[in-house]
Amino acid sequence: MHRPHPAEAEVADELAAVRPGLLSRYAAELPGARAAVLTRLWRALAHEPLPWITGREPGREGLVVRLGDGRRLHGPAADPYATAAYVTEVRLEEVAYDHPARLMTDLAVPHGIDFAAELAHSVASTALSRAGQPDRPKEWPETDWEWEQRVVDGHPYHPGCRSRPGFSVAEQLAYGPEHRPVVELGTVPVRAAECLVTGVWPDELRDGERLLLPVHPWQAAHVLKRSCENGFPARPLMSLRTLAVPGGPHVKTALSARLTSSVRDISVYSVGASATLSSFGQTLAARSEGLLHVTRTLGAAGADSPDLAAVLRESPQTYAATDRGERVLPVAALATTALPRSPSWLAEFTRLALTVGLRLLELGVALEAHGQNLLVVLDRTGAPLRLVYRDLADIRVSPARLARHGVPVPGLTGRIVTDDETTLRRKLFGSLVAGALAGTAGSAQALGAALETAVRDLPRTPDLVALLEQPLPAKALTLMRLSPGTPGDQWTRLPHPLG
Known part of the structure; x- marks a missing residue:
């Protein structure tokens, strides 16, 4: 118990070289970071269909998880919707663990060693992220990136919430949104004839017959292995690879690194589909009775490679009337305010979100409406007015439902298109x-x-009935990380919060 993990010591050594003033804060944040990641891991052990778990037995003293080899895990009762770090210790038989990586290592399950390394990195990076936080001012942020940079701990339920393999401490400090840096995006010139372009590519990112593709500096150094030119400053957003240009668009860059679950890049398919999806998004917004805006994709370009591409999107701030005191912020940032502590406010926001989400689902579109893609517009008092949605790349579209409502089916192919009700x-x-x-x-x-x-x-x-009467589906995030040979999403069913 309480032994520093080698990953934590490695970060401390790097931090001593690049930002020694944060060392004491980093050390102080480690216990809380361990509990935060251990809580997320315990959620998975309690609720995901992991093949080496044979039973779960809730009791007055917490939860017992039975493993296929006969061993037992003991921990607190698991709330699958809790975001506070309430798990500080889990026992495997008689041995107590306060570090999720050591627990995962000693579970000795398939692919567990690699996942344990990710958990160790997630703990260390979470502590690093927390260490550099200033006292939060009482005034709400004025800019979109300030709201996004308030989300310090990353995904609320993924044990790899801050895992950034391939990023040194210096690079985390230089590029991580929670560290509030200014990032100098470079550009790579590519002959326009060699690029796939959809939408309108701006003149300021053209040089004669060449397009200037924005490139993240991490991508330039580690993947493209080349220098860039004609840089411009931008502020990283929650996704790290998407940045806000002050007074301009949001730039989604190719960043071929594993962030949380997936290796991120911009596929040729997504560049080709971006204009169609953007136009379709405006059709959806027009049918929302003023409750939803969908950010437009201004232009997308790729050099026939997922490692060298970029997407330009309008800022969600476009949809907030700042002269009336409105603010637009990602739903993930709501937890950094006092608003959700009011049951009446939470119910009002939930009603708005379900009204929009279920209306579009009935129409034939299932949004990937997690806390990063979904934003909310608040009035000057904090009341939720309407929603903003960004990044349509992972929605699901039902041609049958659209046709039933007389909505033209967009020219899309691949996994986006499905009539499967469960999906x-x-x-x-x-x-x-x-x-x-x-x-x-x-x-x-x-x-x-x-x-x-x-x-x-x-x-x-029927969709609302299914939501209320069936167990709640959720991605089995840990199962997915422990199943490297299984592509696509895997799912679990959580106990319904309505009981």
């Missing part, structure tokens, strides 16, 4: 309810109370 509902319910709303509520009790109030006046569609 559509999983996409929305897993991201919106088990993700954005749960992360905002912070507990099963608060989420259940908000849902109970919010659904009273909603149309009782």
Whole structure:
């Protein structure tokens, strides 16, 4: 117990060289970071369909998890919707663990060693992220990137919430949004004839017959292995690879690194589909009765490689009337305010989110409405007015449902298109309810109370009945990391917060 993990010591050594003033804060944040990641891991052990778990036995003293080899894990009762770090120790038989990486190592399950390394990195990076936080001013931020940079701990339920393999401490400090840096984006000139371009590529990113593709400096150094030119400053957002240009668009860069779960790049397919999806997004917004805006993709370009591409999107700030005191912020940032502590506010926000999400699902579109993609516009008092959605690349579209409502089917192919009811509902319910709303509520009790109030006046569609009467789907995030040979999403079913 309480032995420094080698990954923590490695970060401390690097930190001593590049930012020694943070060392004491970093050390002080390590216990809380261990508990934060251990809480996320315990959620998975308690609720995901991990093949080496044979049983779970809740009791008055907590939860017992039985392993296939006969060993038992002992820990507290697991709230699958909790965001506070309430798990400080888990026992494997009689041995107590306060570090998730050591627990995962000693579980000795397939692919566990690699995942343990990610957990160790997640703990160290979480402590590093927390160490550099200033006292938060009482005034709300004025800019989009300031809201995004308030989200310090990353994904509320993923044990790899801050795992950034391939990033040194200096690079985390230089590029991580929670460290509030200014990042100098470079550009790579590519002949326009060699690029796939959709939308309108701006004149300022052209040089005669060449396009200037924005490139993240990490990508330039580690993947492209080349220098860039004609840089311009930008502020990193929650996703790290997307940055806000002051007074300009948001730039989504190719960043071929594993962040949380997936290796991130910009596929040729996504560049080609971006204009179609953007136009379709405006169709959806027009049918939302003023409750939803969808940010437009201004232009996308790629040099026939997922490692060298960029997407330009309008800022969500476009949809907030700042002269009336409105603010627009990612739903993930709501937890950094006092708003969710009010049951009436949480119920009002939940009603707005479900109204929009279920209306679009009935229409034939399942949003990937997690706390990063979904934003909310608040009035000057903090009341939720309407929603903003960005990044349509991972929605699901049902041609049959669209046709039933007389909506033209967009020219899309691949995994986006499906009429499978389970797939559509999983996409929305897993991201919106088990993700954005749960992360905002912070507990099963608060989420259940908000849902109970919010659904009273909603149309009782078959989708709403399924949401209320079936276990809640959620991505099995740890199972996915422990199944490297299985592509795509894997799912679990969580106990319903309504009981």
